[in-house]
Amino acid sequence: MRRDEFTEMRAFLEVARERSFTRAAARLGVTRSALSHTIRAFEERLGVRLLARTTRDVAPTPAGERLVERIGPHFEGIAAEISAIGALRDMPSGNVRIVCPDDAVEMVFRPRLPAFLQEYPDVNVELIIDNGFTNIVEKQFDAGVRLGELVARDMVAVRIGPDVSYAVVGSPAYFASRSEPTTPQDLADHNCVNLRLPTSGGLYAWEFAKDSREFSVRVNGQLTMSNIEPAINAALDGVGLAYAPRDLVRWHLESGQLREVLEDWMPTFQGYHLYYPSRRNPSPAFAAFVEAFRHQRAEGGRHDRGRST
Incomplete structure (x- = not known):
């Protein structure tokens, strides 16, 4: 695979997931015009329209949806394996992106974040405030935060706060x-x-x-x-x-x-829980984050669901 093909596919996946050239460009660290040019070149090379564009929205065409389903998991696997290599280092490093309600920041994260950041100086934490039900997979968050009653049963759930x-x-x-x-x-x-x-x-x-x-x-x-x-x-x-x-x-x-x-x-x-889909190779940075914020109960209470990291 040529380098430009890899770049085109990554750019397409980012736009398809964000449904926005502006947001995708910001995540990729490129200009919007450069990203638009990359997508246009990718579509011309394939000979098929991958994204339907309007003045207010961007959405994958049927062909684009098929491409997302086929190549998306491979890119996620590559990212996971690259992150797993970090386990060979002495200290975890990398980025942890969490979406959470505003009160969870004050009640759960603020009291413990300073100690975590000091212990892991190479880990960068991004907390995005959203009181809705964000699709953490689609938006590429490492995890979300919800009260225990609101966590979907197919997610790994780790309690991070008291009732x-x-x-x-x-x-x-x-x-x-x-x-x-x-x-x-x-x-x-x-x-x-x-x-x-x-x-x-x-x-x-x-x-x-x-x-x-x-x-x-x-x-x-x-x-x-x-x-x-x-x-x-x-x-x-x-x-x-x-x-x-x-x-x-x-x-x-x-x-x-x-x-x-x-x-x-x-x-x-039920207290706040960190939830995320089961993954084979969580990054060392995310694993350290989960352990640092796992709620320690003296006795009783609801056990964590799914596989712990």
């Missing part, structure tokens, strides 16, 4: 002119900060549990956010009530800046 409990909170200023809700149904009379779900576009229904009964309540309010941290800030500013992980508001509760309500109705969820 997560939530709290409904508001500021003293907010409650100065309003009575505290005593049941979730009372939230209908309150100004609640909603959270927009990026995947479906709908609003998150606040979850509650009591006496072995679980249910959700759709709340109303003047303000809607896409991330939890701004919703907490809105509660601190007296805008309304927020629904957030208790660990993220613990300091505000202890300092009196926020007040918790409906404590007896709050559920607890």
